[in-house]
Each structure stands twice: as C-alpha cells, then as structure tokens.
Amino acid sequence: MTKVTAQMSISLDGFYTGPRDTRDPNDMSGWMRGPEAPGFFRITRWAVDAMAWRERQGYAGGEQSIDSEIIEETFAAAGAYVMGRRMFDAGEVPWGEEPPFRAPVFVVTHRSREVLERQGGTSFTFVTEGVERAIELAREAAAGKDVAMAGGGELLRQVLAAGLLDQLELHIAPVLLGDGQRLFGPSLGLGADDGIELVPTRVVEAPTVTHIRYAVAGRSKLVLDDRGASGDLVGPSADGT
Amino acid sequence: MTKVTAQMSISLDGFYTGPRDTRDPNDMSGWMRGPEAPGFFRITRWAVDAMAWRERQGYAGGEQSIDSEIIEETFAAAGAYVMGRRMFDAGEVPWGEEPPFRAPVFVVTHRSREVLERQGGTSFTFVTEGVERAIELAREAAAGKDVAMAGGGELLRQVLAAGLLDQLELHIAPVLLGDGQRLFGPSLGLGADDGIELVPTRVVEAPTVTHIRYAVAGRSKLVLDDRGASGDLVGPSADGT
Incomplete structure (x- = not known):
C-alpha cells in the first residue's frame, strides 16, 4: 500500500541546514560561501560518502556501507515525489538533464508551468492546488x-x-551546530497540551x-501522570518518615 | 577512568520540558498546572514506567525492560553528581529525606550554604566557584x-x-511538542563555521x-566538500551531454 x-x-x-541564505537560489557559487552551506555540507556528508548517492549523481567511488544500502532502499521505495518550490528552484540547474529522482516529481508552487520531461524517468509537474492535491497526483503516479x-x-x-x-x-548526524534552520x-501549530506521536519502527x-x-x-493530548505514586509504596522513605 | x-x-x-514556567519552583501543584509539565511528563514517561526508576523513588511496580536496565546502569556508573541551582531548588522538597542519588551531589550556585547530609548516601555540597570547580570536587568524590x-x-x-x-x-522520546525549552x-556559542562533533558509541x-x-x-571547523565531484565521472549525464 x-x-x-x-x-x-x-x-x-535539529537543524537540516545552516542559517537561511536570502541570495538567489540559482547563485550556486554565492550559496557555497553563504551561511547555509557549512551546516548543510556537514549534515549530509554521510550520504555524499555513500556509493548509492554518488551513483545517482553520476560520480564514481564512495563506500558500500549500511548508509549506502539505506539510500538505495530509499530511492527504490519511492514511486513518485512531492517537492517544495524553493527546493525545485535551487535544484533545477544543478540537477541537469538527468536528475537523480528517476520518477515523477510533483512541485507545489503558486506559478503554473508546463511539465518538464527529463532523462532517466524524471519529470516535474507543477501543482498550484496545494500539497494535498500534489500528494493525490503523486499517489496515482506511484503505482503502488x-x-x-x-x-x-x-x-x-x-x-x-x-x-x-x-x-x-x-x-x-552527530554534530551540534548551534544555529540554522x-x-x-x-509552525507545527501544536497547542500547549498537544503532541504529534510517533512510533520508532527501525533504528x-x-x-x-x-x-x-x-x-x-x-x-x-499530552497527559499528566502520577509519576508512579499510585503503585504500592515500598522502602523506608516512602511513607514520609 | x-x-x-x-x-x-x-x-x-529537541525539547527537554515544556515552555518555561516562571512560578516559584517550590509551588509543585502550581507547576503541575503550568506550561512545563505536559511536555516534561511525556518526555520522561519511559523512565517513570521503568522498574529501576520507581525503585529509586520508593515506588513498587514498573517494567523490567531494556529501559530499566539503562537506568540501573546510569545510576551505577555515577560516583558523584553536579547539579544546577534551579534543579536543586525544584527538587529539594520533593526528593525528601532520601533523595534518589545515593552519592555526593555538588550544586553550582551563587549562594553559599552548609552541606546537606541526607539518608541513603546523598549529600548536597554548594559550590560558589563555578561549574569547573564543582566538577573538580565531584571528580575527587567519585572515587574512580x-x-x-x-x-x-x-x-x-x-x-x-x-x-x-x-x-x-x-x-x-518519539513525540513532537512544537514548543518548550x-x-x-x-547559547552553545558556536560560530557560523564551528560545530561540536560527537561520535555515536551505542544505540x-x-x-x-x-x-x-x-x-x-x-x-x-565545518568544511565544505566537493559533493563527490572529484571522483571519476561515470554515466551518461556526467560529461554534461
């Protein structure tokens, strides 16, 4: 399913890149000297060192490691992608004629634009009706x-x-950056007594x-508990003496 | 060593408790209704459910789990503790006559005060010469x-x-809170090109x-890399055609 x-x-x-760079996202050499790059490069180095990532980018070398297996598995599981507009703008030029996705990509944007067909199975479809609609279209394209x-x-x-x-x-990545995005x-919009619960399924x-x-x-809802006090009391200090 | x-x-x-409560830290019943409690309770529930934590608090029950083993191991490894003043203020009353530490505790504070001797091996020594001095004293007390x-x-x-x-x-803890401390x-004081590196040693x-x-x-120092481009180029897109 x-x-x-x-x-x-x-x-x-908790950062996924360094502090926000307000430069033109297509100014790659400027971006490399900007505030985002040092953190972004450090956080993603594990992937760049992995054979499966490099193969997708057209580069030789890299390590055949558990990290590489995870990247392979991640690419293999995706039948379609949904992407933000800012990420597309930053990637359009560097990804070139054969982007690494090799699947349909649905870009959430306010500007409508013709579908871009690329080599290797990647296409970019621009969706102006919001993220939910983009997911719907991607679901149809993902073929299971x-x-x-x-x-x-x-x-x-x-x-x-x-x-x-x-x-x-x-x-x-085992590094503290102190600042970044x-x-x-x-912006998750959670109230003081609300949480989003997850279940770890694989480490x-x-x-x-x-x-x-x-x-x-x-x-x-986040709920208070009695910190264990409803259990039978044991030990010398438990009765308050 | x-x-x-x-x-x-x-x-x-990345939160260790809910948003900061400015109430008197000794007003426990007020704190329970305040902004810190829901997040704090959720984050620490795994410990409260564990047998080893409950045993230290004088409560029966709890699960004998891998979580409980980790708590046991954590208590066993500590020969002495260093504690912040705010945590001590919040804990002094609820910890009672037999606090869960069972070892010397050095409290970093600006107010000097007599050593407090408690039952079960816990003592509180108030150190006014800063955290480095508190660690030095704790190191001597930790006996290896x-x-x-x-x-x-x-x-x-x-x-x-x-x-x-x-x-x-x-x-x-697998929960998103959205806000908190x-x-x-x-405040780690890291520059834009600095990180604190760690090495995962056990998961x-x-x-x-x-x-x-x-x-x-x-x-x-955080350093940029060439994103794999120095490796030999392979594949149809790598030469730019």
Whole structure:
C-alpha cells in the first residue's frame, strides 16, 4: 500500500541546514560561501560518502556501507515525489538533464508551468492546488510504491501538521551546530497540551550517523501522570518518615 | 577512568520540558498546572514506567525492560553528581529525606550554604566557584566512577560549550511538542563555521524511546566538500551531454 514518506538528515540539535541564505537560489557559487552551506555540507556528508548517492549523481567511488544500502532502499521505495518550490528552484540547474529522482516529481508552487520531461524517468509537474492535491497526483503516479516528500523542511512541516505523513526517517548526524534552520518548530501549530506521536519502527546504527524510522501515529493530548505514586509504596522513605 | 557524563530525555524536536514556567519552583501543584509539565511528563514517561526508576523513588511496580536496565546502569556508573541551582531548588522538597542519588551531589550556585547530609548516601555540597570547580570536587568524590551532570539543561549547555563533557546519552522520546525549552541552542556559542562533533558509541532501540550514547569529540571547523565531484565521472549525464 502506498505510504506518504519523508526522510531528512539533521544535526543532533535539529537543524537540516545552516542559517537561511536570502541570495538567489540559482547563485550556486554565492550559496557555497553563504551561511547555509557549512551546516548543510556537514549534515549530509554521510550520504555524499555513500556509493548509492554518488551513483545517482553520476560520480564514481564512495563506500558500500549500511548508509549506502539505506539510500538505495530509499530511492527504490519511492514511486513518485512531492517537492517544495524553493527546493525545485535551487535544484533545477544543478540537477541537469538527468536528475537523480528517476520518477515523477510533483512541485507545489503558486506559478503554473508546463511539465518538464527529463532523462532517466524524471519529470516535474507543477501543482498550484496545494500539497494535498500534489500528494493525490503523486499517489496515482506511484503505482503502488511510496510517495516520498523530497523536501524542503517547510513542506515537511506542512504535511506533518496536516496529518498527511505516514512515515518519517531521520538521519541524525552527530554534530551540534548551534544555529540554522530547524526541521521542527512552532509552525507545527501544536497547542500547549498537544503532541504529534510517533512510533520508532527501525533504528540503524552506523559509524557516522544514526538512522531512525518512525511511523507517524498522529496528534494526541499530552497527559499528566502520577509519576508512579499510585503503585504500592515500598522502602523506608516512602511513607514520609 | 572518571568521565564527565550527562544523560537527558528529549522529544524528537529537541525539547527537554515544556515552555518555561516562571512560578516559584517550590509551588509543585502550581507547576503541575503550568506550561512545563505536559511536555516534561511525556518526555520522561519511559523512565517513570521503568522498574529501576520507581525503585529509586520508593515506588513498587514498573517494567523490567531494556529501559530499566539503562537506568540501573546510569545510576551505577555515577560516583558523584553536579547539579544546577534551579534543579536543586525544584527538587529539594520533593526528593525528601532520601533523595534518589545515593552519592555526593555538588550544586553550582551563587549562594553559599552548609552541606546537606541526607539518608541513603546523598549529600548536597554548594559550590560558589563555578561549574569547573564543582566538577573538580565531584571528580575527587567519585572515587574512580563517573561524574554525572544531573541537570538541568542550562548547566549541560554550559559544560558542553566549555569542553568539559566527555559523554552524552540522549533518550529520544518519539513525540513532537512544537514548543518548550530546548536542550541545545545558540547559547552553545558556536560560530557560523564551528560545530561540536560527537561520535555515536551505542544505540539502544526500545519500543517507546531510543537511547543514543555519544562520546564528545569537541569543537571542529565545518568544511565544505566537493559533493563527490572529484571522483571519476561515470554515466551518461556526467560529461554534461
């Protein structure tokens, strides 16, 4: 059955890239000198070092590791992608004639535009009716495989908040950055007594990153408990003497 | 050899408790109705459900689980504790005559005060010469065991920023809270090109929490890389055609 999935690399303090760069996203050499790059490069290095990632980009080398297997599995599971407009703008030029997706990509945007057909199975369809409609179209295109949220963080928060996400996999890079763009935050729109509950379904330990996969259970009230006090009291201090 | 360790329960979005409550920390029943409690209770529930935690508090019941084993191990490894003043203020009354530490505790504070001797091996020594001195005193008292930072979050950030921490274990509760007090943040004082690097040394998968232990490697410059482009190019798109 088709699941709506997302996966993202984050630092241990919850950033998926450095502080926001306001430059033109197509100015790659400027971006490389900007505030986003150092954090983004550090967080995603585990993937760049992996053979499966490099193969998709057309580069040789890389390690055949558990990290590489996870990347392979992630690509194989996705039958279609949904992507934010900002991520598309940043990727359009560098991805070139044969983008790494090799599947239909639905871009959530306000500007309508002709479908872009690329080599290797990738197409970009521009959806102006919102993320829910984009997921619907991607679901039809996925032919029973998963619909993967390709990013960025804003779109991911949006589908989480709207209860549209079934599975989230985080790749936690063991580094503290102190500042940057957070994957999660107040824009989830949770009240003081609300949480979004998840269930860890798979944890993979690798030398330079930890992969945790979660099933998203959904919104739930946060409740207080009695901190164990309703159990029988035992021991010398428990009766207050 | 004595290590300086810390362990903390956090939500998947990096909070260790709900938004800060400005009430008198000794007003427990007020605190229970305040903004901190719902998040704090949710994040720490895995521990409250564990037999080893309940035993330390004088309560019966609880599960004999991998979570309980980790709590037991954590208590056993600590020969002495270092604690922030705010945490001590909040705990002094509820911990009662036999606090759960069963070891010397060094409280970092600006107000000097006589040593408090409690039952079961716990004592509270008030250190006015800063956290580094408190760690030094705890190290002497630990008799070869570890010095554990008991909390709270502010003290933990301080020892991380100062390079005083050797090991950090996070218990990641699978819930998004959206808001609260973050364990990590800008107060780590990291520059735009600086990170604090860690190395995951143990990952334990449990049904309702994920335990990740890290060795703290220390500050390091964040560097850009060539994203794999220095490898030989392969495939049809790699030469730009």
